[in-house]
Amino acid sequence: xxxxxxxxxxxxxxxxxxxxxxxxxxxxxxxxxxxxxxxxxxxxxxxxxxxxxxxxxxxxxxxxxxxxxxxxxxxxxxxxxxxxxxxxxxxxxxxxxxxxxxxxxxxxxxxxxxxxxxxxxxxxxxxxxxxxxxxxxxxxxxxxxxxxxxxxxxxxxxxxxxxxxxxxxxxxxxxxxxxxxxxxxxxxxxxxxxxxxxxxxxxxxxxxxxxxxxxxxxxxxxxxxxxxxxxxxxxxxxxxxxxxxxxxxxxxxxxxxxxxxxxxxx
Amino acid sequence: xxxxxxxxxxxxxxxxxxxxxxxxxxxxxxxxxxxxxxxxxxxxxxxxxxxxxxxxxxxxxxxxxxxxxxxxxxxxxxxxxxxxxxxxxxxxxxxxxxxxxxxxxxxxxxxxxxxxxxxxxxxxxxxxxxxxxxxxxxxxxxxxxxxxxxxxxxxxxxxxxxxxxxxxxxxxxxxxxxxxxxxxxxxxxxxxxxxxxxxxxxxxxxxxxxxxxxxxxxxxxxxxxxxxxxxxxxxxxxxxxxxxxxxxxxxxxxxxxxxxxxxxxxxxxxxxxxxxxxxxxxxx
Numbered sequence: 001x002x003x004x005x006x007x008x009x010x011x012x013x014x015x016x017x018x019x020x021x022x023x024x025x026x027x028x029x030x031x032x033x034x035x036x037x038x039x040x041x042x043x044x045x046x047x048x049x050x051x052x053x054x055x056x057x058x059x060x061x062x063x064x065x066x067x068x069x070x071x072x073x074x075x076x077x078x079x080x081x082x083x084x085x086x087x088x089x090x091x092x093x094x095x096x097x098x099x100x101x102x103x104x105x106x107x108x109x110x111x112x113x114x115x116x117x118x119x120x121x122x123x124x125x126x127x128x129x130x131x132x133x134x135x136x137x138x139x140x141x142x143x144x145x146x147x148x149x150x151x152x153x154x155x156x157x158x159x160x161x162x163x164x165x166x167x168x169x170x171x172x173x174x175x176x177x178x179x180x181x182x183x184x185x186x187x188x189x190x191x192x193x194x195x196x197x198x199x200x201x202x203x204x205x206x207x208x209x210x211x212x213x214x215x216x217x218x219x220x221x222x223x224x225x226x227x228x229x230x231x232x233x234x235x236x237x238x239x240x241x242x243x244x245x246x247x248x249x250x251x252x253x254x255x256x257x258x259x260x261x262x263x264x265x266x
Numbered sequence: 267x268x269x270x271x272x273x274x275x276x277x278x279x280x281x282x283x284x285x286x287x288x289x290x291x292x293x294x295x296x297x298x299x300x301x302x303x304x305x306x307x308x309x310x311x312x313x314x315x316x317x318x319x320x321x322x323x324x325x326x327x328x329x330x331x332x333x334x335x336x337x338x339x340x341x342x343x344x345x346x347x348x349x350x351x352x353x354x355x356x357x358x359x360x361x362x363x364x365x366x367x368x369x370x371x372x373x374x375x376x377x378x379x380x381x382x383x384x385x386x387x388x389x390x391x392x393x394x395x396x397x398x399x400x401x402x403x404x405x406x407x408x409x410x411x412x413x414x415x416x417x418x419x420x421x422x423x424x425x426x427x428x429x430x431x432x433x434x435x436x437x438x439x440x441x442x443x444x445x446x447x448x449x450x451x452x453x454x455x456x457x458x459x460x461x462x463x464x465x466x467x468x469x470x471x472x473x474x475x476x477x478x479x480x481x482x483x484x485x486x487x488x489x490x491x492x493x494x495x496x497x498x499x500x501x502x503x504x505x506x507x508x509x510x511x512x513x514x515x516x517x518x519x520x521x522x523x524x525x526x527x528x529x530x531x532x533x534x535x536x537x538x539x540x541x542x543x544x545x546x547x548x549x550x
Contacts, residue, residue, distance in 0.1 A: 241386075
């Protein structure tokens with residue numbers, strides 16, 4: 001065999017592997033999509049007929065619309081809280097106390113290393129009663145979602161901060177007569193816009209799919225989309241498939257937006 | 267000069283003050299629950315002690331939960347990383363258009379986990395699922411039970427793949443094409459290249475990815491809960507059932523089980539940090 005032939009066969013092999021990977025990942029989604037569009041599908045390999053009625057039924061269900069809205073409120077609330085808490089933290093750590101960064105890098109491992117189901121055990125007891133009784137309200141979810149978004153936002157924005165060379169930028173702003181507040185707000189912040197937006201879009205896409213905290217701490221008392229989906233388990237499979245596809249469409253929108261922004265940057 | 271110094275000092279104090287809200291929220295929602303769990307795991311009816319733990323390690327039921335958790339985590343990580351290795355290596359060898367498309371899709375499906383994933387797998391691989399029926403017709407399988415341990419390993423493997431690809435894809439950057447060519451020029455075959463150059467370079471990244479996958483599967487709760495309505499005996503399900511079930515509430519016991527899960531995760535996280543420091547980085 002000549003070198004070119006070996007290259008050709010190798011190239012074909014890699015293309016096949018990549019397409020197989022794509023197919024494996026696509027299969028559950030494609031199956032759900034087909035199921036959500038079919039009139040009935042049981043005990044056969046392909047569905048009997050196609051219809052949009054499950055989507056119409058879903059999008060006119062008031063309980064679904066309420067859960068959808070509540071999910072959006074909790075996610076946006078958590079993201080707003082995260083921005084308010086994490087941006088000043090990043091600025092202060094990197095400008096005033098760079099040594100704290102290594103401590104922060106250990107602290108942000110906690111949300112990774114402690115599964116939500118473990119935190120829930122403590123949260124249920126600490127905030128179940130007493131002056132800070134928050135269990136069963138969206139407030140506790142907003143607080144928990146902040147800890148989920150933290151490691152991700154911290155890392156993403158740290159990378160962005162290192163790229164703009166914060167001390168030099170601040171010195172230049174000071175030299176031109178800006179106060180530290182002004183420099184942070186009008187010089188540093190605009191430079192972080194893209195990193196911030198990308199991390200917000202991505203954080204949204206996984207907070208939107210959070211189930212553990214939502215189900216254990218709040219449940220039906222403030223039903224979010226994932227909890228609603230789980231509670232609809234006993235309804236028609238076609239209906240819940242339409243729900244899964246609608247949910248994934250939103251996740252897709254937000255990850256696509258993040259990808260798009262990321263590309264613009266480079 | 268001295269006024270300048272005092273304003274700088276005051277600036278530092280003000281700056282430190284900006285950290286307070288963050289610290290309060292982090293303590294309230296991350297540290298406090300963990301401390302509560304740690305304290306109550308060693309609290310028994312009449313004070314302190316390790317009674318909860320000795321109860322766990324002498325109970326077949328709890329030991330089964332730990333065993334199931336470890337088995338599912340291990341096998342789904344093995345399958346997940348195997349597919350991710352083949353996939354990431356081939357992704358490096360195809361044209362950038364196909365690569366970017368499949369990478370973007372893979373990153374997207376990493377959000378396809380938990381309840382929606384469980385639903386999708388019931389449709390495909392449930393008792394009357396399309397894939398189950400197809401495989402039965404070809405005669406590859408007699409029967410398939412998605413609600414069993416094997417079924418769970420299949421579902422878990424699915425959500426391990428995108429994560430594995432995301433973590434491993436950059437690692438293959440370290441294998442430069444010119445090394446391969448130099449090795450070939452010096453007479454190394456494909457096997458020799460992988461045995462003496464490829465694998466040793468990739469080992470830390472492979473092990474690091476493997477432990478992340480382990481941790482990912484150990485802590486997973488939503489998928490198995492949605493799939494088996496909390497009837498399959500794994501650690502996260504046991505923990506949750508003792509704080510949010512209708513029967514047999516026992517927060518102290520739940521805390522002790524939670525501490526076992528946490529110590530498994532801590533071992534995994536420390537191993538990962540150590541491997542991360544040892545891994546090769548491409549000079550940029």
